[in-house]
Amino acid sequence: MRIDGERLNDNIQQLGEIGYRAGEGVTRLALGEEDMRARRWLEGRMQEAGLQVRTDAAANMIGRLPCGRPEADCVVIGSHLDTVPQGGRYDGALGVLAGLEVAQICRENGIQLPWDLEVINFTDEEGHHYAGTFGSRAMMEGARDEDLHRSRMEGVPTLAEDLRAVGVDPECLFQARRDPDGIRAYLELHIEQGSRMEEEGIDVAAVTGIVGIYRYQVTVEGEANHAGTTSMHDRDDALVKATLPIQLLPEWARARSDEMVATVGQVFVEPGAVNIIPARCDFTVELRSLESEDMARVRDRLHCWLAENDAGEMHTVFEKDGDLLDDELTDIIIDQGAAEDFAVARLPSGAGHDAQSFASCSVPTGMIFIPSRGGLSHCPEEYSEPEWVTAGGQVLLRSVLELARRDGQGSTVQPRCGD
Ligand SMILES: [Zn+2]
Numbered sequence: 001m002r003i004d005g006e007r008l009n010d011n012i013q014q015l016g017e018i019g020y021r022a023g024e025g026v027t028r029l030a031l032g033e034e035d036m037r038a039r040r041w042l043e044g045r046m047q048e049a050g051l052q053v054r055t056d057a058a059a060n061m062i063g064r065l066p067c068g069r070p071e072a073d074c075v076v077i078g079s080h081l082d083t084v085p086q087g088g089r090y091d092g093a094l095g096v097l098a099g100l101e102v103a104q105i106c107r108e109n110g111i112q113l114p115w116d117l118e119v120i121n122f123t124d125e126e127g128h129h130y131a132g133t134f135g136s137r138a139m140m141e142g143a144r145d146e147d148l149h150r151s152r153m154e155g156v157p158t159l160a161e162d163l164r165a166v167g168v169d170p171e172c173l174f175q176a177r178r179d180p181d182g183i184r185a186y187l188e189l190h191i192e193q194g195s196r197m198e199e200e201g202i203d204v205a206a207v208t209g210i211v212g213i214y215r216y217q218v219t220v221e222g223e224a225n226h227a228g229t230t231s232m233h234d235r236d237d238a239l240v241k242a243t244l245p246i247q248l249l250p251e252w253a254r255a256r257s258d259e260m261v262a263t264v265g266q267v268f269v270e271p272g273a274v275n276i277i278p279a280r281c282d283f284t285v286e287l288r289s290l291e292s293e294d295m296a297r298v299r300d301r302l303h304c305w306l307a308e309n310d311a312g313e314m315h316t317v318f319e320k321d322g323d324l325l326d327d328e329l330t331d332i333i334i335d336q337g338a339a340e341d342f343a344v345a346r347l348p349s350g351a352g353h354d355a356q357s358f359a360s361c362s363v364p365t366g367m368i369f370i371p372s373r374g375g376l377s378h379c380p381e382e383y384s385e386p387e388w389v390t391a392g393g394q395v396l397l398r399s400v401l402e403l404a405r406r407d408g409q410g411s412t413v414q415p416r417c418g419d
Pocket residue numbers: 080091092125190353
């Protein structure tokens with residue numbers, strides 16, 4: 001059985017027109033005007049495909065292909081239609097539309113699945129309002145108070161405000177919560193957002209896990225003084241002191257593992273004038289790895305270095321461990337990709353995804369990557385070739401059918417009668 005690659009690619013291009021501006025790419029901020037237009041468009045597509053459409057208490061859009069048994073488990077295929085400002089056509093959209101394509105093919109061919117199949121567009125994966133993966137977290141872990149009532153920056157409405165604006169009562173958010181036991185599996189197709197697959201000629205990858213993120217804030221103190229009259233021996237320059245650990249961090253990360261990354265993404269200098277020696281330097285440290293042990297070691301090294309050199313203070317912003325994805329689903333994805341003669345590989349994901357919300361609640365979770373041209377993402381140049389899109393969709397379909405075959409007491413999947 002094959003997906004309709006032309007229909008899938010066509011849907012991606014049609015959806016990509018919503019919020020598109022020449023030279024600026026696609027902007028569909030979660031629950032904003034363009035996102036709501038995209039949701040209405042998707043609702044029409046889901047209905048045409050014969051799915052039952054509803055919106056839950058976190059404004060997640062759910063299209064369901066019921067299997068006909070009232071107490072059946074479900075398999076979820078999800079991702080998101082919201083984008084970053086001036087983003088691309090593929091991040092998120094690919095996963096939702098590939099899920100729709102799989103459900104549509106199953107229905108058109110009368111496939112009797114052993115569970116309900118749900119295609120979900122999750123709310124605010126990109127964290128426009130406050131933090132990312134809001135909708136999937138609200139469904140699995142339950143959202144936090146700050147998700148609803150805090151704003152990422154001045155001028156951005158809170159999620160509670162925007163939910164109300166689209167007719168969803170934030171007081172009822174808890175109703176979006178689902179029992180992980182009722183979810184047989186979660187699958188997501190996504191663009192790699194890196195360059196490794198294209199460089200190594202990999203067509204389809206099975207994601208082994210989603211990396212953890214440890215974030216810190218470091219403050220280095222010095223003494224402000226006149227930049228012209230203070231001699232070089234008499235200075236206590238906070239910025240100069242801060243550059244030492246900033247240069248050591250990448251070395252420590254590389255020494256620990258090939259997979260780990262360390263980034264200083266923000267540096268603030270006070271008082272921040274051209275003619276004053278910096279009295280204070282604050283910088284952020286972000287570590288990402290599948291291995292918590294590696295991140296902890298680099299954190300401890302930084303902490304010790306700062307203490308031994310009396311060079312600064314370090315505060316933890318948060319430490320979130322990585323999540324390993326399900327071995328059985330990963331093997332299925334690899335096998336189904338190989339059966340199509342695609343070059344396949346196993347890769348970790350360096351970015352967070354809705355899949356993580358399910359994996360961290362022990363729902364068996366599998367993720368498929370296709371290459372991103374030039375490794376570009378979150379920008380107008382984001383692009384994946386139509387044949388890459390079709391390949392990813394095809395492996396997603398095959399993986400769903402293989403899981404159905406295994407769950408259907410080993411019997412082959414039977415066409416549904418009278419449908
Ligand atoms: Zn995404």
